[in-house]
Amino acid sequence: DGGITQSPKYLFRKEGQNVTLSCEQNLNHDAMYWYRQDPGQGLRLIYYSQIVNDFQKGDIAEGYSVSREKKESFPLTVTSAQKNPTAFYLCASGTTSTDTQYFGPGTRLTVL
Amino acid sequence: GQNIDQPTEMTATEGAIVQINCTYQTSGFNGLFWYQQHAGEAPTFLSYNVLDGLEEKGRFSSFLSRSKGYSYLLLKELQMKDSASYLCAVARAGSYQLTFGKGTKLSVIP
Numbered sequence: 001d002g003g004i005t006q007s008p009k010y011l012f013r014k015e016g017q018n019v020t021l022s023c024e025q026n027l028n029h030d031a032m033y034w035y036r037q038d039p040g041q042g043l044r045l046i047y048y049s050q051i052v053n054d055f056q057k058g059d060i061a062e063g064y065s066v067s068r069e070k071k072e073s074f075p076l077t078v079t080s081a082q083k084n085p086t087a088f089y090l091c092a093s094g095t096t097s098t099d100t101q102y103f104g105p106g107t108r109l110t111v112l
Numbered sequence: 113g114q115n116i117d118q119p120t121e122m123t124a125t126e127g128a129i130v131q132i133n134c135t136y137q138t139s140g141f142n143g144l145f146w147y148q149q150h151a152g153e154a155p156t157f158l159s160y161n162v163l164d165g166l167e168e169k170g171r172f173s174s175f176l177s178r179s180k181g182y183s184y185l186l187l188k189e190l191q192m193k194d195s196a197s198y199l200c201a202v203a204r205a206g207s208y209q210l211t212f213g214k215g216t217k218l219s220v221i222p
Contacts (some may be wrong), residue, residue: 031208040120042214043155043199050208058209090154099142099203101210103154 003027004104006091011109013085020077021107023091032074033092033101036060043090049074050096078109085111114138116213118200123219124190132185132198132216140205146174146185147199149215155199158185187218195220 004025013019023032034046045058049068063082068074074093078085088108092101115137124130136144143162147155161167161176161183173186185198197215204211 033209035212040214043201043212045209045211048209094208096208099208099210100145100157100160102157103147105154106152108152 004091004093004102006089006104006107009105009107011107013109013111015111016080018077018079019085019109020075021089021091021109023074023076023104024072025074025093025104026072027093027102028071029093029102030071030096031094031101032068033094034058034064034066034074034076035090035092037088037090037106046076085109114202114204114211116200116202116211118198118213118216120214121217121219123221124187126190126192126220126222128190129186129188130190130218132187132200132218134183134185134200134213136181136183136200136202136213138181138202138204138211141178142203142205144174144176144183145199145201145203145210146172146183147201149197149199151196158198190220192220192222194218 031050033048035043047066049055065077090106091104094101118134146158149155159174166175171188176183197217199215200213201210
């Protein structure tokens with residue numbers, strides 16, 4: 001099946017720990033994105049990548065890091081520097097010939 | 113900068129028609145998207161408008177007026193499964209980024 005996968009669906013971590021969220025796609029999309037969604041806030045862009053080995057900060061990149069070593073994979077690390085990490089994290093991908101983005105199922109991160 | 117406004121919540125009756133409005137102010141515009149998001153799930157693509165006018169796709173239609181910075185999503189013959197949040201998003205010119213509104217939570221009642 002073609003699509004975008006994120007794992008795990010639910011993740012719990014203690015405060016002060018780094019945590020990495022996975023995102024994999026087999027749609028052959030060049031572009032990949034990470035968003036954060038909080039109640040009443042809408043989706044906010046954390047990082048995006050248009051090509052392997054290159055990525056750019058979005059609107060709320062502080063406290064996060066990413067890598068894009070393979071076209072299919074775009075993992076997001078939530079570091080201990082992120083002041084309020086509890087949120088629903090969504091990964092998306094798209095081609096560079098269209099603006100349409102397709103979303104993975106999301107990971108709900110709770111930091112205790 | 114980007115500013116996107118849509119109503120926070122709406123309620124409509126099963127079988128009826130509902131219109132969800134979205135207004136935007138942007139420094140660069142490539143098109144406007146509508147996504148549907150059920151609670152706890154990922155957004156799914158509904159429509160993409162680049163040119164002015166109405167695009168119809170089954171029970172859902174989307175309208176765009178670029179000169180007025182205005183779009184709406186029209187849902188006909190509402191069903192209970194249409195209860196969801198509807199997200200308006202603007203594609204930024206010169207990039208592959210989308211800016212999302214805060215979403216409109218639609219509740220369909222019997």
